[in-house]
Each structure stands twice: as structure tokens, then as C-alpha cells.
Amino acid sequence: MLGMKFDLNHLSQLANLKLTEEEKKQLPEQIEKIIDWVGQLSLLETGEEEKFAPVNFTLRLEADEPENPLPQSEVLAMAPDKEGDFIKVPKVLTGK
Amino acid sequence: MKQKLFELGLTEAVNLVKSGQVRLVEIVEDYLNQIDRVDKKVKAYLTCNFDAALARARQIDSKPEKGKLAGAVLAVKDNIVTRGLRTTCGSKILENFIPPYNATVIERLEAEDAIIIGKTNLDEFAMGGSTENSAFFATRNPWDLDRVPGGSSGGSAAAVAAREAAGALGSDTGGSVRQPAALCGLVGLKPTYGLVSRYGLIAFASSLDQIGTFARNVRDCALLTSIIAGFDRRDSTSADRPVPDFIANLELPLAKKRVGVLAEALLTGVNSEVAANYKAVVRNLQELGFAIERFPFPSWQYALPCYYIIAPSEASSNLARFDGVRYGFRADSRELSEMYVKTRTLGFGSEVKRRILTGTFALSSGYYDAYYARAARARQTIIREFQTAFKQVDFILTPTTPEPAFKRGEKQDPLSMYLEDYFTVTANLAGIPGLSLPSGMTLNGLPIGTQLLGPDFSELELFKLAFLLEKIFNFKNNIDGITTVREEEE
Numbered sequence: 130m131l132g133m134k135f136d137l138n139h140l141s142q143l144a145n146l147k148l149t150e151e152e153k154k155q156l157p158e159q160i161e162k163i164i165d166w167v168g169q170l171s172l173l174e175t176g177e178e179e180k181f182a183p184v185n186f187t188l189r190l191e192a193d194e195p196e197n198p199l200p201q202s203e204v205l206a207m208a209p210d211k212e213g214d215f216i217k218v219p220k221v222l223t224g225k
Numbered sequence: 226m227k228q229k230l231f232e233l234g235l236t237e238a239v240n241l242v243k244s245g246q247v248r249l250v251e252i253v254e255d256y257l258n259q260i261d262r263v264d265k266k267v268k269a270y271l272t273c274n275f276d277a278a279l280a281r282a283r284q285i286d287s288k289p290e291k292g293k294l295a296g297a298v299l300a301v302k303d304n305i306v307t308r309g310l311r312t313t314c315g316s317k318i319l320e321n322f323i324p325p326y327n328a329t330v331i332e333r334l335e336a337e338d339a340i341i342i343g344k345t346n347l348d349e350f351a352m353g354g355s356t357e358n359s360a361f362f363a364t365r366n367p368w369d370l371d372r373v374p375g376g377s378s379g380g381s382a383a384a385v386a387a388r389e390a391a392g393a394l395g396s397d398t399g400g401s402v403r404q405p406a407a408l409c410g411l412v413g414l415k416p417t418y419g420l421v422s423r424y425g426l427i428a429f430a431s432s433l434d435q436i437g438t439f440a441r442n443v444r445d446c447a448l449l450t451s452i453i454a455g456f457d458r459r460d461s462t463s464a465d466r467p468v469p470d471f472i473a474n475l476e477l478p479l480a481k482k483r484v485g486v487l488a489e490a491l492l493t494g495v496n497s498e499v500a501a502n503y504k505a506v507v508r509n510l511q512e513l514g515f516a517i518e519r520f521p522f523p524s525w526q527y528a529l530p531c532y533y534i535i536a537p538s539e540a541s542s543n544l545a546r547f548d549g550v551r552y553g554f555r556a557d558s559r560e561l562s563e564m565y566v567k568t569r570t571l572g573f574g575s576e577v578k579r580r581i582l583t584g585t586f587a588l589s590s591g592y593y594d595a596y597y598a599r600a601a602r603a604r605q606t607i608i609r610e611f612q613t614a615f616k617q618v619d620f621i622l623t624p625t626t627p628e629p630a631f632k633r634g635e636k637q638d639p640l641s642m643y644l645e646d647y648f649t650v651t652a653n654l655a656g657i658p659g660l661s662l663p664s665g666m667t668l669n670g671l672p673i674g675t676q677l678l679g680p681d682f683s684e685l686e687l688f689k690l691a692f693l694l695e696k697i698f699n700f701k702n703n704i705d706g707i708t709t710v711r712e713e714e715e
Contacts, residue, residue: 135586144541144585145548146578147570156579159639163583166640167530167596170603173523179601180608182432182462183418183656185681189465191458203325209555218550221561 230255232704235297235391235445242296249296250282256298256342260389266709268364269384271303272311273343285338292338294452299334300390302381303344304351305436306425307331314427315349315359318547318554318572328425330394330436330453337452342390345380349574351396351429353377354404354645355636358576363633366409367707368671372630375405382409385439387709392449393439398429399532400649402437403661407625407674410663410702412446412691413439417682418656419464422457430539433653441702443695447471447688469685479689481619483516491525496628502665502673503624509697518618524607525651532650533643534587534600541584547572579639604654611655615680620690623648625661625674652678660687663700670706
């Protein structure tokens with residue numbers, strides 16, 4: 130754990146994950162190893178140019194026009210919980 | 226004895242059905258029997274589509290004009306959505322997800338009268354190289370049931386190898402079609418970024434993902450690819466350009482004959498039988514009159530670390546959508562934020578969590594420049610090296626994998642599994658196509674694959690070279706070599 134580059138609690142909060150006791154034991158070491166290993170990338174000499182997606186062709190843009198959406202009943206059929214025509218979730222605001 | 230129809234190649238089956246010599250329903254029934262017989266051992270399928278497949282087969286049999294794939298019985302990786310047919314992504318979080326629409330590739334296959342016989346197992350969210358990381362069960366390699374089929378499209382590869390389908394779709398983010406193809410003795414293609422629509426492919430890493438094809442020979446792989454390739458306005462990264470006719474041109478002479486091979490230094494650590502096979506393949510090409518050029522490729526060894534920053538970063542963002550609200554699994558909770566956390570915590574497996582957390586780290590404030598931005602610069606360097614190489618050569622040849630199929634449970638350490646992608650990730654980073662072709666066998670009877678890489682949209686050239694090599698390698702992808710099938714025969 131010494132010299133840990135990251136705060137696992139903070140990362141799991143950002144990712145909306147809660148770790149089990151088992152994962153809390155295993156993950157820090159595993160992720161530390163992965164981060165150290167990918168760190169070797171600093172040895173590669175690169176230019177300043179960045180590439181985020183290998184699109185070497187012209188992307189065709191589409192007009193922003195609405196089309197026929199999925200029927201509401203089919204969308205609602207997927208929902209874990211619903212009430213009438215709405216997807217239902219637990220309360221958003223808590224009393225804290 | 227009556228010929229077993231599941232042993233027919235995809236093209237053969239299509240020809241027989243279209244000429245009226247065999248009814249499609251007989252082929253489908255043969256596959257159903259075969260799946261019933263061998264899938265207890267192979268465990269390739271997560272969901273079977275038997276009733277719908279039979280009904281469709283009867284319907285297609287009665288059509289006077291049949292589509293280009295009438296006769297093709299196909300398996301589809303379970304991260305490609307199928308209307309009305311459960312699509313799990315190998316994850317508890319989508320265990321009961323029934324998609325309300327079809328992926329574009331499914332629409333195109335069905336429009337040509339292909340039969341989708343089932344959905345195949347994968348490493349959860351396509352993250353892994355062995356198909357042991359599925360939330361449901363591990364798939365086995367039909368050549369040796371104690372070994373993995375590779376991954377993440379291991380279910381699709383195992384199904385085609387074990388004659389549980391004539392061809393299959395997979396997805397390839399870092400090698401997930403090519404590596405299992407190599408480990409299962411199949412032809413597997415990862416097309417150029419933009420050639421095949423990803424509408425309906427559940428996203429893992431959007432700048433790397435492509436849908437690819439598996440088959441037992443080059444012609445079948447080319448036929449399947451020709452149907453799913455081409456522009457789709459529903460995928461904003463789809464290339465609007467004509468697709469050449471892979472089949473009509475397959476046997477035409479190859480005009481391009483310069484091949485790049487990797488420098489010796491890049492092959493250290495490769496299994497000795499795989500390395501020997503690679504050398505033999507290079508010799509074969511020389512004998513055929515190909516000019517061979519050796520490349521130092523200084524960035525190659527950095528492709529894996531580059532990939533393992535970019536892929537988890539994109540995954541951490543893409544997988545944020547799984548929150549239990551609109552579809553999929555939802556954990557019981559009293560309030561919304563608790564519901565998000567509980568749903569994701571119970572719904573995702575450990576490799577998925579590991580990647581989400583690694584990606585969250587690489588994108589987090591204070592680390593973005595040192596990790597994600599650096600990887601984006603490395604990616605451009607890798608792309609430039611390929612561009613320079615493809616000015617001098619038409620193809621680059623590598624082994625597909627550092628080793629043949631490994632034992633189940635052998636790779637417990639995540640990093641050791643990541644090294645499986647050493648030869649394959651460069652193509653995803655650069656967006657170029659890569660094809661894996663069976664090129665030999667180890668002494669203990671495991672397939673070895675060779676990877677052919679080409680510049681953007683060079684699929685036709687790759688198929689032509691592969692077609693030529695296939696005849697020379699004379700790889701016996703026959704049913705006798707496959708443990709699971711053979712044992713059942715005895």
C-alpha cells in the first residue's frame with residue numbers, strides 16, 4: 130500500500146461502485162501493478178499530436194431530424210420498475 | 226450414411242439450399258442435434274434460439290427467391306443486440322435484458338436469409354482473453370476441453386470450431402476475434418474501423434471496437450463479411466465508401482507482393498512452436514515470390530500499455546450507463562444514489578470493476594496528462610509507424626498470439642492475461658484490418674494462427690492473400706481433430 134498513487138475510495142466513489150472486503154484487499158495491489166506497468170509508456174518518444182479515434186475517412190453528418198422512436202410500451206417493458214407511463218425509481222432526495 | 230449437414234462449410238450449405246438440393250430446415254435440425262450433443266461440454270451458447278430458427282428456416286424454404294445467406298446457420302456474440310432475444314453481454318447486469326431492436330449487422334444477415342441459431346458466451350463486456358470471465362460459465366476449447374478457447378469472443382469461436390454453427394459474429398477491441406480464431410483453428414477478421422456498423426453493439430471502448438467474423442475457411446469469412454460491411458447512417462463512425470466484392474475477386478491474382486515481418490527482438494517471449502511456425506510461414510511467402518522486409522517497429526512494444534490506458538478509460542465512460550434505471554438489473558434500494566451504487570456493485574464482475582477503476586484513475590484530475598493524454602500521443606506515434614511501413618510493404622505478418630491455447634485457470638494474474646493481446650492491439654489502436662488464419666499445429670494438436678495486417682480498407686487484399694496461403698498451409702480444420710466432437714463419436 131505504501132506509495133500508492135491513487136485513493137481507491139475516491140475512485141470507487143467516482144465510478145459509483147462499492148467494493149467488497151475481498152476486493153478492497155485485492156484491487157489496490159492489482160491496480161497499482163497495472164498502473165506501474167502502463168507507466169512504461171513514458172519511455173516512448175512521441176510527438177505532440179494526439180489521436181483519439183482512428184478515423185481516417187470523412188465522417189458523414191446526418192440532418193438532426195427526429196425519426197420514429199421505439200414504441201413507448203417496448204421501452205417501458207425493459208424498465209425494472211414502472212408506474213403508468215413512467216419509469217419508477219426510488220426517491221431522489223434524502224432527508225440528510 | 227447420411228452426410229452430416231453441420232459439417233458443411235457456410236458457402237457449401239448456401240449453395241445446396243439455393244439450388245434446392247437440401248432444405249434449410251434439415252440443416253437447422255442437424256445443428257440443433259449437434260448443439261444438443263456437444264454444447265454440454267463446450268458451453269459455447271448462453272441462449273439458444275431454436276424455435277425461432279426452425280420457424281424461419283421453414284419460411285425461407287418456401288421462398289422462391291432466397292437471399293445470399295440462405296443456408297447459413299450463424300452464432301452471434303452476446304454483446305450484439307437481437308430483437309426479442311436475450312442479450313446479456315456475459316454480465317449479471319444484463320442477465321434478463323431483452324433488446325427491443327436489432328443491431329444493423331443482424332438486420333443485414335437476416336435480410337439475406339441467414340439463421341441466427343443462438344447467442345454465444347464472452348468475457349463480461351468483452352473484457353478478457355479466455356471466456357472464463359463470463360458471469361455465467363466458462364467456455365472450453367473444442368480442440369482440448371482442458372484449455373480455453375481464447376476470448377473475449379470465445380463462445381463464437383468454440384461454436385464454429387465444434388460445428389455448432391457454420392460461421393459467427395464476434396467483436397474485436399484488442400484482439401477478441403483474432404485471438405480466439407487462432408486458438409480454435411478458424412479464420413477470423415477484425416475489419417477496418419468504420420467498415421462494419423456498430424449500431425447495436427454494446428460499447429466497450431468506442432475508438433477500438435469493431436464487429437468481426439469467424440468461419441472455418443477464408444471464402445466463408447469473406448462471404449459473411451461482405452454482407453455486414455458498408456455504410457450505416459445509424460453509426461456516426463461508419464465509413465461512407467463502396468465495399469469491394471470480396472467473393473468475385475477472391476481468386477484473382479494478387480498484385481501486391483511486399484510483406485513486412487517483425488524484427489527478431491519483438492518476438493522474444495513467444496512460444497517456440499509459434500515462433501517456428503511464423504518462420505515457416507515467412508519462408509512459404511518467400512518461395513511464392515513475395516519480397517520480405519523486416520521492420521524494427523520501435524513503438525510495437527508500447528502498444529499494450531497504450532491500449533490498457535485507452536480501453537479502460539473508454540470503458541469507464543461507456544459503462545456509466547448501466548445504473549439500473551431504464552433496463553437491466555436493479556438492486557433494491559431506498560434511494561436513488563444508493564440504487565446506482567448497489568446495482569453496479571452487484572451487477573459487475575471483478576475484471577469489469579478493475580477496468581472501470583483503472584480507467585477512472587487514468588481520466589481523473591491530476592493524472593489525465595500523464596496517462597490518457599500520453600496514450601493518445603503514443604497512439605498517433607503507432608499510427609505513423611504503420612503509415613510509414615505501408616509505404617514500403619503491402620502487408621505485415623505476425624503470429625496472432627504469443628502462444629497456443631492455454632490451460633483453464635492458468636492465468637490468474639490480470640497482467641498475464643493482458644499480454645495475450647501483444648500482437649493484436651496495434652490494429653485496433655491504428656484502426657487497420659487484421660485477419661487471423663490457421664497456419665499450423667503444435668505437437669500436441671493445438672492450432673496456431675498467423676495474423677495478416679494491411680492498410681485501412683484493404684480487406685479484399687487480406688482475403689486474397691489468406692485464400693492463397695490457406696491452400697499452402699492446408700490446415701486440417703476437420704472434425705477428427707476436435708476432441709469434444711470426436712469423443713462423442715466413439
